[in-house]
Amino acid sequence: MKIHEYQAKRLMAARGIAVPEGRVATTADEAVAAVRPLIEAAGTPVIVVKSQIHAGGRGKGRFKEHPDLAGVTVVTSGLKGGPEATEADVRSLAERMLGSTLETIQTGPEGKIVNRLYVEQGIAIARELYLSVVLDRESGRNLMMASTEGGTEIEEVAAETPEKILRETIDPAVGLADYQARRMGLGLGLTGDALKNGIRFMKALASFASEMDTDLIEINPLVVTEAGEVMALDGKMGFDDNSLYRHADVAELRDETEEDPAELEAKAFGLSFIKLDGSIGCLVNGAGLAMATMDTIKQVGGEPANFLDVGGGATTENVTAAFKIITRDPNVRGIFVNIFGGIMKCDTIANGVVEAVKQVGLEVPLVVRLEGTNVELGKRIIDESGLNVMSATDMKDGAQKIVEATR
DSSP states (O other), X not given: OEEOHHHHHHHHHHTTOOOOOEEEESSHHHHHHHHHHHHHHHTSOOEEEEEOOSOSOTXXXXXXXXXXXXXXEEEOTHHHHHHHHHHHHHHHHXXXXXXXXXXXXXXXXXXXXXXXXXXXXXXXXXXXXXXEEEEETTTTEEEEEEXXXXXXXXXXXXXXXXXXXXXXXXXXXXXXXXXXXXXXXXXXXXXXXXXXXXXXXXXXXXXXXXXXXXXXEEEEEEEEETTSOEEESOOEEEEOGGGGGGOHHHHTTOOGGGSOHHHHHHHHTTOEEEEOSSSEEEEESSHHHXXXXXXXXXXXXXXXXXXXXXXXXXXXXXXXXXXXXXXXXXXXXXXXXXXXXXXXXXXXXXXXXXXXXXXXXXXXXXXXXXXETTHHHHHHHHHTTTXXXXXXXXXXXXXXXXXXXXX
């Protein structure tokens, strides 16, 4: 589960991790009301207005309706005209940003509608750095990464100058050790108060990641101020969905308007669904079999349109919902149903497919492979349904048939 920048900063601030002062706004009036308290807190009339969407690259992103306007904009008119001028500029920005579509490198050409803004105090920045804590699946531990190239896409740094990325693996039993934080701080070129504050920041962030079950925290940029303070100027966070029962305060931060409607609908029916970019819809039982099915489709020259695991306890209603979700994707040119019945019975899948086709129709090729519990009954239900269905003897046969049919 992802959260917005302003939510991430609230969580960090509550645990003593340094962030600038800021206020969230959903209207132009709220954005204007945030200005003066932030100017007073910072002692400077510089204000930053940030679009809040679940995507990176907002500073370089542009609004479709306003190509001249970036997703993150600094307001400095107060240097000349006082707080009133800053308020006027913030109002103008808010009126144009809210309700408009922001396109970034991570949203793709469709972009995302901005419904919230974060109005933040300006900071006197001496240096910009990069810092993250990511779950390393290979080692099963959190990995802290840092770079002197703050404000730059870390993927670019990794590709062009990988030697500029510092890494420290965090032992879950002891957390980020003092020597690791110090080594990373020195590697970033920190000295004096900035080094002490940087070590404190890194250790606090590592503890936060462990305590809150995050799979990603990205601070880009992490800034060093002219006074030697170290703080998060941005904050991107993702949490392990399976841990949310332990973090009710985090679960409440979910913004469903930022999530794929099909994935939300699937979740309501107890289905594990992730939309992909291919053209072959997959309806499978069991996560392992679903991944193997996707691999096999790719192996024979196709591209899966989704990961969909109906689970072991699905009913006809769940299977019908799954089929509807798949067929609603305009990119789907064929569907492969691959079921190995154990707890999940083949006749349940067959009834769900037949019921779904009756409700939504079938306009693309359909290949069904059934094996396991009640397989003969399941095949009979499909055969007697009158549906135009191709049967498959095994997974590879099914993958080849559906890929060929979509050509």
